[in-house]
Structure formats: structure tokens, C-alpha cells
Amino acid sequence: MMSSDCSDTASFSALPPGGHRAVARCDALGVAPYSEEKDQLFRPYLSASYRATCDCIAGWMQSAGMKTRIDAAGNLVGRYEGLTPDAPALLIGSHIDSVRDGGRYDGMLGVLMGVELVAHYAAQGRRFPFALEVIGFGDEEGSRFPAAMLTSRAVAGLLKEAPADMQDPAGITLQDALAEDGLARERMPEASRKPEEILAYLEAHIEQGPVLEAENRAVGVVTAIAAQYRFRVRMKGVAGHAGTMPMTLRQDALAAAAEAVLAIEKIGQSGPSDLVATVGQLTVVPGVPNVVPGEVVFSIDVRAGDAAVRNAATAEIHTALEALAARRKVTLEISLQQDLPATPCDAALTDMLSEAAQSVTGTVPRRMVSGAGHDAMILAALSPVCMLFIRCEGGISHNPAEAVNPSDVEQAFQVMTRFIEDFAGRRP
Numbered sequence: 001m002m003s004s005d006c007s008d009t010a011s012f013s014a015l016p017p018g019g020h021r022a023v024a025r026c027d028a029l030g031v032a033p034y035s036e037e038k039d040q041l042f043r044p045y046l047s048a049s050y051r052a053t054c055d056c057i058a059g060w061m062q063s064a065g066m067k068t069r070i071d072a073a074g075n076l077v078g079r080y081e082g083l084t085p086d087a088p089a090l091l092i093g094s095h096i097d098s099v100r101d102g103g104r105y106d107g108m109l110g111v112l113m114g115v116e117l118v119a120h121y122a123a124q125g126r127r128f129p130f131a132l133e134v135i136g137f138g139d140e141e142g143s144r145f146p147a148a149m150l151t152s153r154a155v156a157g158l159l160k161e162a163p164a165d166m167q168d169p170a171g172i173t174l175q176d177a178l179a180e181d182g183l184a185r186e187r188m189p190e191a192s193r194k195p196e197e198i199l200a201y202l203e204a205h206i207e208q209g210p211v212l213e214a215e216n217r218a219v220g221v222v223t224a225i226a227a228q229y230r231f232r233v234r235m236k237g238v239a240g241h242a243g244t245m246p247m248t249l250r251q252d253a254l255a256a257a258a259e260a261v262l263a264i265e266k267i268g269q270s271g272p273s274d275l276v277a278t279v280g281q282l283t284v285v286p287g288v289p290n291v292v293p294g295e296v297v298f299s300i301d302v303r304a305g306d307a308a309v310r311n312a313a314t315a316e317i318h319t320a321l322e323a324l325a326a327r328r329k330v331t332l333e334i335s336l337q338q339d340l341p342a343t344p345c346d347a348a349l350t351d352m353l354s355e356a357a358q359s360v361t362g363t364v365p366r367r368m369v370s371g372a373g374h375d376a377m378i379l380a381a382l383s384p385v386c387m388l389f390i391r392c393e394g395g396i397s398h399n400p401a402e403a404v405n406p407s408d409v410e411q412a413f414q415v416m417t418r419f420i421e422d423f424a425g426r427r428p
Contacts, residue, residue: 019410044144065122095140103402210395222387227342239294254293305369343377346384
């Protein structure tokens with residue numbers, strides 16, 4: 001169904017399965033035709049570059065001994081059978097898509113680590129009482145259509161009906177984009193897997209933060225994925241001429257929003273270390289030099305490993321914004337855009353992953369909460385999940401400066417092999 005050809009396959013022939021080859025392959029997929037842009041990485045769901053990337057990875061999967069398919073949601077799936085046909089699977093993966101002008105390792109490294117693990121065991125002729133499946137999710141980022149994690153929701157059985165009116169910025173509908181690959185919007189829920197088919201989900205991912213680097217650790221073990229709120233805030237005052245409107249009579253929406261941003265920052269700083277509060281987007285109306293701003297719209301993103309901490313900080317933010325809006329005589333509208341609950345990783349799997357990390361590194365691993373969202377938080381509705389973080393340079397992600405040390409990735413690969421073998425040994 002897919003070509004096994006990939007332009008850079010020959011360049012990897014001297015590399016054995018492992019972390020170094022995973023990094024090299026991520027690098028190879030960071031340029032055209034695996035990106036929509038010539039000078040930056042942008043690989044949106046169901047684009048030509050997404051399709052080319054799936055074809056290439058499918059070829060590597062097939063070379064590793066897997067059978068490959070594209071499921072009804074457009075995810076790439078490779079399967080390496082266990083000792084008995086149709087055995088339930090240990091699912092390994094992450095996402096294939098990228099943000100615009102993104103990095104080469106976010107998501108992709110987790111997919112290719114799965115391919116390398118299967119290649120490692122296939123080279124030994126080794127199989128387990130369960131199948132190994134590797135999945136590349138299509139749209140974790142939501143960088144094309146306005147719905148992140150649409151395809152992992154389909155796999156987890158949470159997508160009962162795909163949105164009918166969803167369009168990308170170019171006006172192409174989800175239905176039309178799927179049709180280019182012979183897929184259909186109404187059939188996306190058919191990508192769902194049954195709980196008895198999936199024993200567990202393992203995701204390796206760059207940390208996307210600076211903690212591991214600050215502590216000089218190659219890997220860390222994720223205990224939970226943070227709860228997240230996202231809001232849209234509108235502050236409306238009165239626009240006026242910048243030269244004739246006295247300072248004492250102004251209802252300046254931007255000045256009010258500026259105070260709000262600082263209040264949000266202060267509240268985010270006042271809680272536990274995993275509490276974060278961010279204003280990342282701000283639009284000023286009319287947005288010209290000689291007019292007092294009459295309206296400002298901005299975003300608020302609040303996250304914490306514990307939903308109660310997130311909720312308490314959010315309530316404090318709302319109270320602060322209401323007070324300053326009243327004092328500055330501007331109207332305030334706050335609308336909830338996204339509510340993601342905290343997702344604890346499975347305790348037994350997390351312990352097993354920690355033991356594997358300690359065995360490989362010789363030190364007790366750092367346990368940490370992920371402030372970023374991941375497909376694992378969706379897959380938790382289907383099966384137990386666990387996550388391994390890999391150090392990234394400067395904690396930088398969603399940026400072309402994103403970088404990893406291949407030796408760190410090799411260490412992560414060794415941790416994952418130990419985990420798989422322990423997982424096999426501890427199952428009845």
C-alpha cells in the first residue's frame with residue numbers, strides 16, 4: 001500500500017538500530033519534501049509533506065519487519081506481531097505533524113524511537129507475548145485545523161463524530177483533505193481501538209523545558225500531564241484621540257490589559273513550581289499610534305499538575321481581572337476555550353519505567369509533571385500510559401533551534417528496551 005522507498009535510506013545503512021539513528025532520521029525529515037516550506041519545518045496534518053513523511057516512515061517500518069497501514073483518521077500504524085497472531089499490543093508512538101517553523105524532534109523523535117525499537121528486536125529475531133505497534137498521530141498540534149489531538153481522540157474512542165464544518169486557513173474542509181487520501185470524515189471514528197487490543201501506551205518525547213538540562217540528566221520519567229485551561233479575554237474601554245483625551249478621563253483598554261498581564265504573571269509565580277500562567281496572544285483595536293486603545297483581546301493559558309491548583313489560580317486570576325476592570329472602568333468578558341483535565345500516568349508503568357531508567361543511568365531518575373499536552377493524555381482513556389522525557393538543549397521546543405544530544409537519545413533507547421523486556425517478564 002505504501003512505497004518502501006525513502007531518499008535517505010542508504011545514508012543510514014551503517015547505523016545500527018538505536019538513538020543515534022533515530023536522531024539522524026529526524027534530521028532527514030526536517031527538510032522538503034517532508035516540510036511544506038523550503039526554509040522552515042512545517043508539516044501540517046494531511047498535507048503533501050505529511051503524506052511524504054508517512055510514506056518514508058512506512059518504508060522504515062517495513063524494513064524493520066512491520067506491516068503498515070493508514071487508519072481511518074489518517075494516523076500511520078506499524079505492527080510487529082508477537083509470539084501469537086493477533087495478540088494485544090504494546091503501543092509506542094507520538095505525533096508526526098509539526099507547528100509552523102518548528103523543530104525536528106518534537107513528536108517525531110517518539111515515533112522514530114518506536115521504529116528503532118522494533119528494528120532492534122527484529123534484528124535479533126525476538127518476539128514477545130504481545131505485539132509491538134508503532135503509531136504516528138496526525139494532528140497533535142492542531143496546526144492546520146482548529147482541533148488539536150483530533151486523531152488520537154479517534155484512536156481512543158473519544159471522537160464519536162468528526163466536526164462537519166471544520167476548515168483550514170485556506171478554506172479547505174476536513175472532509176476534502178481526508179478525501180485526498182481516500183479517507184472520509186464520517187468514518188474517522190472507525191480508527192478507534194478496543195481496550196482489549198492495547199495493553200499500554202509508551203511515549204518518548206523531548207522535555208520541551210529546561211529541568212533535565214539544569215540537573216544534568218539525559219532522561220526523566222513523567223508522572224502526570226498538567227491540567228490546562230485556556231481562556232479568551234476581551235477588555236473594552238473607549239477609543240479616543242491620543243492628543244485630546246486627558247489621562248485622567250481615559251478608559252484605556254490596553255493599559256488595563258497590561259495591568260492584567262502583570263497580575264496573571266504574579267499569580268502564576270505565587271503557586272507551586274508546576275503552576276504556570278501565560279498570556280501569549282494579544283490584539284489591540286484599533287491598533288494605531290494616535291488613538292487610545294478601545295478594545296484588547298488576549299489569551300490566558302493556566303496549567304498545573306493538580307487540577308485543584310489550576311482551578312484555584314484561575315479563580316484568583318478572574319477575581320483580579322474583575323477588580324481592575326471595575327477600577328479602570330472597562331468591560332470584561334472571559335470565555336473558556338479549552339479545558340484539559342490533569343492526566344496521571346499509570347503508577348505501575350511509571351514505577352517500571354523509573355526502574356528501567358535507574359538500571360541504565362545508575363541514578364534515581366527525575367520524576368516530573370509535563371506542562372505540555374501530549375497524545376498520551378488522550379490515550380489514557382483507552383489504556384494505561386507512561387512517558388519518558390529526553391533532555392533538549394536549552395529547553396527549547398517549537399522552534400528551529402530545537403536540539404538533542406544523540407547520546408541522550410541512545411540512553412533513552414536503552415531505557416525503553418529495558419522497559420519492554422521488563423514489561424514482558426512481568427506479564428502473566
